[in-house]
Amino acid sequence: MVLWTSFLQAVHLLVSGDPAIWEIILLSLRTSGTATVIGLALGLPLGYVLGTTVFAGRRVMALLVILLVNTGMGLPPVVVGLFVWLSLSRSGPLGVLGLLFTPTAMVIAQVIIATPLIAGVSAAAIAAVPEELRLQARSLGASRLQEGLLTVKEAHAGVLSAIVAGFGGVISEIGAVMMVGGNIEHYTRVMTTAIVLQSRMGRTTDALALTFILLIIALLVNVVLTVLQRRGVGYER
Numbered sequence: 001m002v003l004w005t006s007f008l009q010a011v012h013l014l015v016s017g018d019p020a021i022w023e024i025i026l027l028s029l030r031t032s033g034t035a036t037v038i039g040l041a042l043g044l045p046l047g048y049v050l051g052t053t054v055f056a057g058r059r060v061m062a063l064l065v066i067l068l069v070n071t072g073m074g075l076p077p078v079v080v081g082l083f084v085w086l087s088l089s090r091s092g093p094l095g096v097l098g099l100l101f102t103p104t105a106m107v108i109a110q111v112i113i114a115t116p117l118i119a120g121v122s123a124a125a126i127a128a129v130p131e132e133l134r135l136q137a138r139s140l141g142a143s144r145l146q147e148g149l150l151t152v153k154e155a156h157a158g159v160l161s162a163i164v165a166g167f168g169g170v171i172s173e174i175g176a177v178m179m180v181g182g183n184i185e186h187y188t189r190v191m192t193t194a195i196v197l198q199s200r201m202g203r204t205t206d207a208l209a210l211t212f213i214l215l216i217i218a219l220l221v222n223v224v225l226t227v228l229q230r231r232g233v234g235y236e237r
Contacts, residue, residue, distance in 0.1 A: 006208030010216070013209060025213065027103065028190040032171040035107045039114030039166050044159065046119040048148055051126030051155075052134065069123070072116025077109075081176030084109045088180065101182040106190070109176040114166035121165050125158020126151060160225050167221060172214070191217075 013021045050065065086092050088100040088108075099105045129151050137147045152159060174192040181188035183197060191214045198207035 002205065003208065006205050007212050009205060009209040010212035014213060014216070021210075021213070023186065024189055024191055024194050024210075025217070027188075028171060028192075028214075029217070031103055031106050031177075031190065032110060032167060035110030035114050035170050036118075036163065036167045038107070038111045039118050039170075040163060042111070043115040043118030043162070043166070044122050044152070046115075047122030047162065048126055048152065050119065050123035051129075052151065069116050069120050072112075073120045075113070075116070076175070077113055077173045078175035078179070080109050080112045081179035084112070084176065084180050100180060101184060101188060103181070103188055105180040106177045106188060109180050110170035110173065113173060113176065114170050117169050118162045118166040121162035122155070122159050125155040125162065128158070129154045160228055164222060164225050168218060171218065 046069070050069065084105065085100065087094045088097070088105055089095050090100075099108070133154060134147050134151055137150050142150065172192065174196060177188075177190060178193050178196070181190070181193065183189050183193040189197075191210060195207050195210045195214070198204075198210060
């Protein structure tokens with residue numbers, strides 16, 4: 001009964017256009033979306049290098065890079081939050097910028113979380129593309145950039161999965177954004193921190209309603225990306 005009541009409340013909050021709820025939703029989407037885009041810009045090139053480079057005679061270097069990426073994929077968000085907090089605090093090296101407890105600080109922490117996720121998943125997808133495709137592109141006079149774009153296009157389904165992994169990893173994160181954002185009302189409060197706040201105040205129904213809203217958003221994003229994946233497969237056929 002509580003779950004059903006919370007679900008109906010979540011739908012009501014979305015449909016009624018509650019300003020406080022939509023403020024939290026839009027901030028969540030803005031920070032997580034920005035972090036995902038930046039993480040994609042950083043992680044996809046790294047994934048391409050890992051997926052296409054043959055580390056002949058450099059086994060130690062290859063293992064080190066792969067180890068760093070895999071460690072980053074499983075890095076506890078609270079650890080990321082702590083290091084970002086230390087860097088942006090008044091006594092930290094970047095404290096002069098005054099970014100602590102701002103949406104920018106949250107984006108920084110989320111970029112650190114999203115980048116290795118995107119790099120790792122995209123590397124696996126790109127590595128599955130036959131090397132003959134790149135060799136053929138080179139033989140036809142393609143530049144390195146054209147060769148890379150062709151490879152990424154061939155691995156588009158896996159790249160979209162990398163985007164899903166990156167976005168899902170940051171929009172559902174709580175530890176890092178709480179530490180560097182501070183959960184300030186009307187400024188840095190996002191979906192996950194609002195859920196924690198409501199649960200601590202004993203408002204279980206409200207917390208569940210926010211949880212359902214977060215799940216609905218995640219579902220919609222995944223539906224869009226899945227449709228894009230299927231369209232790509234249909235086009236290839």
